[in-house]
Amino acid sequence: MFTKEESVIKSILLIHKEIFTARYYIPSWFYKNQLGFFMPKFPYIAIPHKGVAIKFEKKGGSQRMTSKCKVIAIANQKGGTGKTTTTVNLGVGLANEGKKVLLVDADPQGDLTTSLGWADQDNLPVTLATHMESIIRDKSIKPDEGMLHHAEGVDLIPANIELSGMEMLLVNAMSRETTLKTYLETLKKSYDYVLIDCMPSLGMLTINALAAADSVIVPVQAHYLPLKGMTQLMQTIKKVQRQINPSLKVDGVLLTLADMRTNLARATENSLKENYGKFIKVYQTVIPVAVKAAETSAAGKSIYSYDKDSTVAKAYQAFTKEVVRDGERQRNQLQSSLSR
Secondary structure, eight states, X not given: OOOHHHHHTTTOEEETTEEEOOSSBOOTTEEEOTTSOEEESSSOOOOOGGGOOOEEEEETTEEEEEOSOEEEEEOOSSSSSSHHHHHHHHHHHHHHTTOOEEEEEEOTTOHHHHHTTOOOGGGOSSOHHHHHHHHHTTOOOOTTTTOEEOTTSEEEEOOOGGGGGHHHHHHTSTTGGGHHHHHHHTTGGGOXXXXXXXXXXXXXXXXHHHHHOSEEEEEEESSHHHHHTHHHHHHHHHHHHHHTOTXXXXXXXXXXXXXXXXXXXXXXXXXXXXXXXXXXXXXXXXXXXXXXXXXXXXXXXXXXXXXXXSHHHHHHHHHHHHHHHHHHHHHHHHHHHHHO
């Protein structure tokens, strides 16, 4: 029989330079061996659940173990930049790559929910607002209750107008910035990616999304004013990094709704790379403006299902591959640094 302390680390296995982990802080009864690995002080090594490879990451000087799931916030306080379209097509694109994907509608307008075919979202009995309120009020509800399953292989936590009341409720809540993070922690183990479609503002719901995320992707429309608004978003991200989520990263900026035949679009791309390219990745892929991309929302489908041979479909497919490559490179760099 194992002690209570032994059972806590039952899903940890460290063999030579291979690391399998679980979602816990390293407890005090571990020591760091000569190879730099954390081992239990008592003679016990256990088998990881389902062979899931996980990673170590540093946070504020201590090491933390996290699951394989990556949470990405799709954010920009400007409306009309293609956040929802990007969330749908990146999510389905990742599913087409064999990844398990959860989409989270964090906008009271419920555009993501509508875009995936649930136009009558106001009559949905359980939404993101339900789950966040259950955490604030300490109520018991199954984490996947109300989850919707789309035919193209992604799951969805929907939203409707009820979420608009969450801003006020969060103001007086304990740990108000991390309510969404607390909820997503109950779901992450089942997914490779969680994509959060943020509302076009920098209010408490967006702060919750940034607090819950590992990284941010910023869609920017190929016009001057949306580009100008990036400064405020970057300031908010830095504030979240300093005060709430120090491990938050900006994965990159995605140029959307672009007609590269125009001087304006080319000037916007050049300005983006000139002002931010030294500090933030600007994705090589540019999403072109197209009527078909707008039509997909009314059809409740991704661009792959609606018109797989369109230029927009090919662009989102290329963007998805960039995201996957970047994720694999980041994991490899982390594993390499830990093996030293």
